[in-house]
Amino acid sequence: MNPNNDWFTIEEIDRFTFAISEYGHWEQFHSYLLIGQNEACLIDSGLGIGNIALECRKITDKPVKVITTHVHWDHIGGHKYYDKIYVHKDDSNWLENGLPISIESIRKSVTKIPFTKPLPEGFDINKYEVYQGKPFCELSDGDIIEISERRVEIIHTPGHSPGHICILEPETGYLFVGDLIYQGDLxxxxxxxDPIKYAASVRKITKLKKVKRIFPSHNQNDLPISFAHKVNQAFEELKRRKKLKHGSGIHKFDGFTIKI
Ligand SMILES: [Zn+2]
Ligand SMILES: [Zn+2]
Known part of the structure; x- marks a missing residue:
């Protein structure tokens, strides 16, 4: 019996690192599970359509803590299954007190385009709610989080949301970038x-020394470093054209668009 009905796809990045993906949703969402010796860490917890905790259980029986790349509804769907929630201090208020968007419009976003995989048992959009809760820990730029012997570094990358973060594991060169960059509509x-901060954040990650692979929250889940440089160049171009302000339009580039 699997109440999730194959809603999730588990892919191995290495023996101790996994992507848990929701390809049946138009947003093609990826959460990532990092396994340490005595504990594990989930980076974002998915759309909240199925029970991601059951998927994590298939991979590990170690206790799981959750790092939030940012507080948008599609990244915190499974937070309710966990106690140890980490979030950047500038997004913490939304986690605790709710997003400034109505539940009706969020439900519309969830079902905007028909699902392409069978839904988990019992899923009902009319009962879909967005997680709210007090974080276990508030994060700042440069913080180090230990997952037993593994260490990840918090990189504050505001712009898409005030408290958006990327998470770097220097040892493996993995950079988890949330919604900062991915193929599709940014x-x-x-x-x-904040388009100006967004551009500065993209630039910031292109300056990081130890990055080998980029893991975004949406669409293709393993991107080359060159992709970050492409997005950076696009933002530089928009800056030159004085387009880094709200309402400047939808700017198309090779493999992605930037909506400002
Ligand atoms: Zn987002
Ligand atoms: Zn997202």
Whole structure:
């Protein structure tokens, strides 16, 4: 019996690192599970359509803590299954007190495009809620989080949301980038986004020394470093053209668009 009905796809990145993906949803979401000796860490917890904790259980029986790349509804769907939630201090308020978007419009986003895989048992969009809760730990730029012997570094990358973070594991060169960059439409047009900070954050990650592979939250889940440089060049171009302000439009580039 699997109440999730194959909603999730588990892919091995290495023996101790996994992507848990939701390809049946139009947003093609990826959470990532990092296994240490005595504990594990989930980076984001998915769309909240199925029970991601059951998927983590298939991979490990170690206790799981959760790092949030940022507080948007699609990244915190499974937070309710866990106690140790880490979030950047500038997104913490949304986690505790809710997003400034109505539940009706979030439910519309969840079902905007028909699902392409069978849904988990009992899923009902009319009962879909967004997680709210007090974080276990508030993060700042440069913080180090230990997952037993593994160490990851928090890199504050505001712009898409005030407290957006990327998570770097220097040892493996893995950089988990959340919604900062991915193939598809990059969102910098919400009131709560800041296109200038967004551009600076993309630049910031291209300057990191130890990155070997990039793991975004949406669409293709393993990107080359060259992709970050491409997005950086695009933002540089928009800056030159004085387009880094809300309402400047939808800017198309090779493999992605930037909506400001
Ligand atoms: Zn987002
Ligand atoms: Zn997202």
């Amino acid at each position: 969102f910098a047009f919400f009131d709560s986004t």
